Amino acid sequence: RGGACARSGGKMASTAAGKQRIPKVAKVKNKAPAEVQITAEQLLREAKERELELLPPPPQQKITDVEELNDYKLRKRKTFEDNIRKNRTVISNWIKYAQWEESLKEIQRARSIYERALDVDYRNVTLWLKYAEMEMKNRQVNHARNIWDRAITTLPRVNQFWYKYTYMEEMLGNVAGSRQVFERWMEWQPEEQAWHSYINFELRYKEVDRARSIYERYILCRALAVLVLVHPEVKNWIKYARFEEKHSYFAHARKVYERAVEFFGEEHMDEHLYVAFAKFEENQKEFERVRVIYKYALDRIPKQDAQNLFKNYTIFEKKFGDRRGIEDIIVSKRRFQYEEEVKANPHNYDAWFDYLRLVESDTDAETVREVYERAIANVPPIQEKRHWKRYIYLWINYALYEELEAKASKRTRQVYQACLELLPHKKFTFAKMWLLYAQFEIRQKNLPLARRALGTSIGKCPKPKLFKGYIELELQLREFDRCRKLYEKFLEFAPENCTSWIKFAELETILGDIDRARAIYELAIGQPRLDMPEVLWKSYIDFEIEQEEYEKTRNLYRRLLQRTQHVKVWISLAQFELSAAGQGERLQRCRQIYEEANKAMRSCEEKEERVMLLESWRSFEEEFGTDATKERIDKLMPEKIKKRRKLQAEDGSDAGWEEYYDYIFPEDTANQPNLKLLAMAKLWKKQQQESEAAAMDPDKDIDESQT
Numbered sequence: 001r002g003g004a005c006a007r008s009g010g011k012m013a014s015t016a017a018g019k020q021r022i023p024k025v026a027k028v029k030n031k032a033p034a035e036v037q038i039t040a041e042q043l044l045r046e047a048k049e050r051e052l053e054l055l056p057p058p059p060q061q062k063i064t065d066v067e068e069l070n071d072y073k074l075r076k077r078k079t080f081e082d083n084i085r086k087n088r089t090v091i092s093n094w095i096k097y098a099q100w101e102e103s104l105k106e107i108q109r110a111r112s113i114y115e116r117a118l119d120v121d122y123r124n125v126t127l128w129l130k131y132a133e134m135e136m137k138n139r140q141v142n143h144a145r146n147i148w149d150r151a152i153t154t155l156p157r158v159n160q161f162w163y164k165y166t167y168m169e170e171m172l173g174n175v176a177g178s179r180q181v182f183e184r185w186m187e188w189q190p191e192e193q194a195w196h197s198y199i200n201f202e203l204r205y206k207e208v209d210r211a212r213s214i215y216e217r218y219i220l221c222r223a224l225a226v227l228v229l230v231h232p233e234v235k236n237w238i239k240y241a242r243f244e245e246k247h248s249y250f251a252h253a254r255k256v257y258e259r260a261v262e263f264f265g266e267e268h269m270d271e272h273l274y275v276a277f278a279k280f281e282e283n284q285k286e287f288e289r290v291r292v293i294y295k296y297a298l299d300r301i302p303k304q305d306a307q308n309l310f311k312n313y314t315i316f317e318k319k320f321g322d323r324r325g326i327e328d329i330i331v332s333k334r335r336f337q338y339e340e341e342v343k344a345n346p347h348n349y350d351a352w353f354d355y356l357r358l359v360e361s362d363t364d365a366e367t368v369r370e371v372y373e374r375a376i377a378n379v380p381p382i383q384e385k386r387h388w389k390r391y392i393y394l395w396i397n398y399a400l401y402e403e404l405e406a407k408a409s410k411r412t413r414q415v416y417q418a419c420l421e422l423l424p425h426k427k428f429t430f431a432k433m434w435l436l437y438a439q440f441e442i443r444q445k446n447l448p449l450a451r452r453a454l455g456t457s458i459g460k461c462p463k464p465k466l467f468k469g470y471i472e473l474e475l476q477l478r479e480f481d482r483c484r485k486l487y488e489k490f491l492e493f494a495p496e497n498c499t500s501w502i503k504f505a506e507l508e509t510i511l512g513d514i515d516r517a518r519a520i521y522e523l524a525i526g527q528p529r530l531d532m533p534e535v536l537w538k539s540y541i542d543f544e545i546e547q548e549e550y551e552k553t554r555n556l557y558r559r560l561l562q563r564t565q566h567v568k569v570w571i572s573l574a575q576f577e578l579s580a581a582g583q584g585e586r587l588q589r590c591r592q593i594y595e596e597a598n599k600a601m602r603s604c605e606e607k608e609e610r611v612m613l614l615e616s617w618r619s620f621e622e623e624f625g626t627d628a629t630k631e632r633i634d635k636l637m638p639e640k641i642k643k644r645r646k647l648q649a650e651d652g653s654d655a656g657w658e659e660y661y662d663y664i665f666p667e668d669t670a671n672q673p674n675l676k677l678l679a680m681a682k683l684w685k686k687q688q689q690e691s692e693a694a695a696m697d698p699d700k701d702i703d704e705s706q707t
Contacts, residue, residue, distance in 0.1 A: 076100065091117060091124050102134055110134060111143075125158055136168060144168065152181075156188050163197070175205060186217065192236070199243075208247055215240040234260070234270040245280060253280060269301050271309040278312065287320050303336040310336075334358055346378040349390040356397065365406050372398045385428040392430050395419040399436065409444055416440065420453075431457070431465035438473065447477075462493050464500075471503075480511060496529045498536040505543065514547060541572075550580045567609040570597035571616050578620070587624050594620065598636070611638060 063069050080097040087093070094117035101110040114131040121127065128151040135144035148165040155161065162185045169178035182198045195218040202211040219236050237260035244253035257277040264270065274297035281289040294313040298306060338355035341348060352375040359371050375394050380387040395415065402412040416437040423429055434457035441450035454470040457463075467490040474482040487504040494500065501524035508517035521540040530536060537560050544553040557573045570593065577589040594617040601610045618633045625633070647655040 073104070088120050091121055091127055094120070095127065095130050098130070098134070102138075107134075107138055107140070122154055125155070125160065128155070128161065129164070132164065141172065152184070159190060159194060162190075162194065166197075166201070170201070186214075192233075196239075211243070212252075215243060234264070234273045237263075238273065238276045241276065241280065245283075250284060266300055269297065271297065271301055271306050274301075275309060275312050278316070282316060282320075290316060290320075298336075303340050306336070342374075347380065349375075349378075349394065352378075352394060353397075356394075360401060360405065368401065368406075372401070379422070383424050383427050388423075388428075388430075392419075392433065395433070396436065399440070403440060412440060425461045429457070429461040429463065431463050431469065434466060435469040438469070442473070458489065464490070464494060464497060467493070467500075475507075480507070483507060495527050496531050498524065498530050498532040501536060502539045505539070509543065517543065541576075545576070545580075553580070565600055567597070567601065567613050570594075570600070570613060573597075574616070574620070590620060590624075591629070607638070614638070 061072075063072060080093070080100065083090075083093045084097065094113060098110045098113040098117070101107075101113060111131075114127070114134070117124075117127055118131070128147065132144050132147045132151065135141075135147060145168075148161060148168070151158070151161045152165060162181065166178045166181045166185075169175075169181060178201065182201065185194060186198060195214065199211045199214050199218075202208075202214065219240055237256060241253045241256040241260070244250070244256060257273075257280060260273055261277070264273065274293055278290045278293045281287075281293065294309065294316070297309055298313065301309065335355070335358060338351060338358065341351040342355060345351070356368070356371055356375065359368050372394070376391075376398065378391075380391050395418075399412050399415040399419075402408045402415055416433070419433055420437065423433070434453060438450040438453045441447070441453065450473070454466065454473070457466050458470065467486060471483055471486045471490070474480075474486065484504075484507075487500065487507070490500050491497070491504070501520060505517040505520040505524070508514075508520060521536075521543065524530075524536055525533075525540060537556070541553055541556050541560075544550075544556060553576065554573075557569070557576065560569055561573075574590050574593040574597070577593055578586050580586070594613070597613055598610075598617070601613055614633070614637055618630075618637065621629045621633045642659055644657050644659055647658055649655040
């Protein structure tokens with residue numbers, strides 16, 4: 001930019017040498033930025049450093065005579081008046097004008113200016129303050145009083161006027177006048193700080209009775225505000241009580257606290273009031289009164305608003321209470337927490353269990369019953385068993401508490417009966433409730449009621465657990481005829497239940513009625529549908545073995561093999577023959593069973609079962625067989641080979657290959673000539689590979705022959 005300016009300057013100089021004409025606008029060819037850039041900030045900083053804009057101070061004017069002074073005053077007043085005339089509402093112009101007159105000791109003129117200003121804006125607080133301060137500065141006390149009176153009359157809600165007025169009177173030693181101003185102020189029911197200023201004023205002059213009367217008026221005034229605004233001011237009562245305590249009027253302080261508790265009642269209870277009251281009594285060593293206060297408050301204040309109360313009560317018990325008292329406060333705190341939980345979610349049965357466990361540990365029976373009644377009243381809204389599983393234990397615990405803790409058998413019976421009436425038996429039931437009720441009646445030596453309850457349960461909602469419990473009860477009572485009838489009912493209800501058939505047969509066996517037991521087993525295995533048939537057949541076989549009926553056992557095995565060719569049945573039959581027959585005969589019978597089983601299993605698709613049979617057979621031959629039989633079973637053992645098969649996904653696409661193990665039995669390969677041909681091909685291929693390897697490395701054969 002600098003170079004361009006230089007070039008343009010040269011052109012202008014050359015034209016000026018010729019004719020005088022208007023220069024043309026220079027065309028800057030080099031538009032590149034200059035190397036040194038100057039910013040506006042830099043220009044301002046340089047101007048400040050060089051003080052280019054600093055104006056010289058005006059010359060000092062010295063007034064030497066009265067005429068010059070009057071002339072100066074006239075000009076100055078004219079300037080102030082002009083400023084006021086331009087904008088009367090700018091109060092700062094009025095204040096500057098009055099302060100200038102005050103500096104000249106023209107107090108009367110300054111008063112006139114202030115009065116004119118007040119006519120313009122009498123609500124301006126600063127104007128009143130400057131006016132009164134001028135009078136006080138010039139020791140015009142009566143004028144100042146007059147101004148303060150006018151100010152508090154005109155603007156009574158401006159507390160600063162009252163504070164200044166009372167302070168002036170007190171500094172002048174006019175205590176009565178200051179008190180009179182305070183009294184006028186209190187008629188306007190000012191804010192809290194004003195009352196405390198009045199109280200502190202009286203205390204500075206040791207007027208404790210006057211201060212007490214002011215407190216009384218103050219809390220009554222605030223009490224009226226409470227009644228109107230419904231906004232309790234607990235701190236005012238606390239300050240009043242602490243004032244009495246500070247001046248050693250302990251009876252008065254206690255009375256103030258009691259009046260505060262009575263005034264706020266139970267609708268507007270505040271924990272801060274009770275904490276302060278308790279601390280006062282604690283300072284007076286009235287520990288029992290402290291406990292009463294804390295417990296009274298804790299029983300009535302909402303739990304979420306009593307955290308500080310709990311904290312202070314705990315600290316007090318730790319300082320002055322015994323172990324029992326500390327436990328009480330901890331239990332009380334936990335009780336409030338549980339109350340909040342169950343109030344937030346009444347169907348939170350886990351919270352009810354915790355709450356009841358706490359209440360049962362340290363509470364009277366009536367309170368426990370009340371909590372139990374509240375808990376069981378929260379019936380699940382949906383009649384589905386999964387929603388009732390936790391709820392039913394509330395009733396169980398309630399009944400057990402009444403029986404074991406409260407020793408109230410009549411109430412226990414009522415609890416059980418109420419619970420059983422509540423349950424929707426057509427949709428579902430809880431067998432444990434019926435059984436617990438029956439067991440309770442038996443403990444009360446009331447057997448007819450127990451049988452009636454169990455009979456009702458079977459009639460309304462039969463369940464296997466109810467039948468089993470009823471049968472077990474009758475077994476303990478040695479009522480075997482009743483047991484037979486119950487088993488018959490049970491099997492009519494659930495004929496597929498193998499366990500019931502087995503238990504019924506075992507009962508008859510114990511009673512010595514073998515024919516009935518065998519008949520029961522026959523009926524059981526003749527059922528078209530069973531849940532565990534293998535268990536039933538095994539029990540029947542074991543029963544015949546115990547009775548040493550080996551022919552019947554063999555017949556059972558044969559009947560079972562007609563239904564299933566499972567390998568375990570064959571192995572079990574072989575082991576039975578090994579243990580049942582004579583020494584020579586048993587080996588022959590056992591070997592025949594294995595032979596028969598092996599033939600039967602050839603058509604079995606599960607080769608693992610066939611392998612299991614052969615391994616069992618080999619174990620038998622290793623223990624009891626000869627060399628010939630051992631060699632024979634070894635020839636029957638299959639060869640384990642690894643194979644691959646193609647996998648398909650659910651959509652039919654290829655999913656790769658997988659490896660698996662397969663078994664090739666010698667008996668199967670002898671009957672399949674293709675397998676023999678395949679084995680010979682593998683052998684030929686192996687020989688070919690060995691010969692090719694020897695041809696590629698002839699030295700290896702020489703070395704091997706030398707070695």
